[in-house]
Amino acid sequence: MTPETCSEDAKFVLVKDILGFIQKLYTEALVVPQGLLETEITMPQLQVLLLLRQHGPLSMGIISKKLCVGLATLTGIVDRLVRQGFVERETPPDNRRVVICHLTPKGNDHYQSLWQFTTDKVAELLDGVDNEGLSIIRNGFCQLEKSIANKLTAAESTDRI
Structure with a gap:
């Protein structure tokens, strides 16, 4: 197994866990x-x-x-x-x-x-959630916001072509 494969597997597991947490949040909050x-x-x-x-x-x-x-x-x-x-x-x-x-x-x-x-x-x-946990959650949402902005920018440049 290559380091890239391990990294991709780890990312897949992390994304799957995050999606599970989002589903639980929706169930509780919405x-x-x-x-x-x-x-x-x-x-x-x-x-x-x-x-x-x-x-x-x-x-x-x-x-x-x-x-x-x-x-x-x-x-x-x-x-x-x-x-x-x-x-x-x-x-x-x-x-x-x-x-x-x-x-x-x-x-x-x-x-x-x-x-x-x-x-x-x-x-x-x-x-x-304690302050440390809230800071981690906020930082995670900041990363997600950056990813969204990057995808929107990429989509806008594709739309112009």
Whole structure:
């Protein structure tokens, strides 16, 4: 066995362990509070809310591409979000073929409630970790953030070609 093979095997085991820990974290931290379940929001609707929260107003076409769903399917999802008061649609006067979606204050509040619940739950889980452990976890997330930034930069340069 070569040193490279040993290194790759060790990396595989480490990644597998990390993914197991992430799964446990999701299981513990991402329990949806009852109040949010009562809105009868579906996972595709939640994905639209998250996209709009992260990127701001987006056209139906862009949302469709980002979620890998057809425009007809997306129209049904957005119709329900509009009826629930979470999203509004607008048509720019200069291009009536484009439909822009954005969060309403109620949609933003709904997102904030979910995010607050999740962060409170993660903070509760981290409360049992000492300062040294918290520093190690933070440093690990900093490494992950660098990896994400590198992948995004690489993807952007590929997209330009």
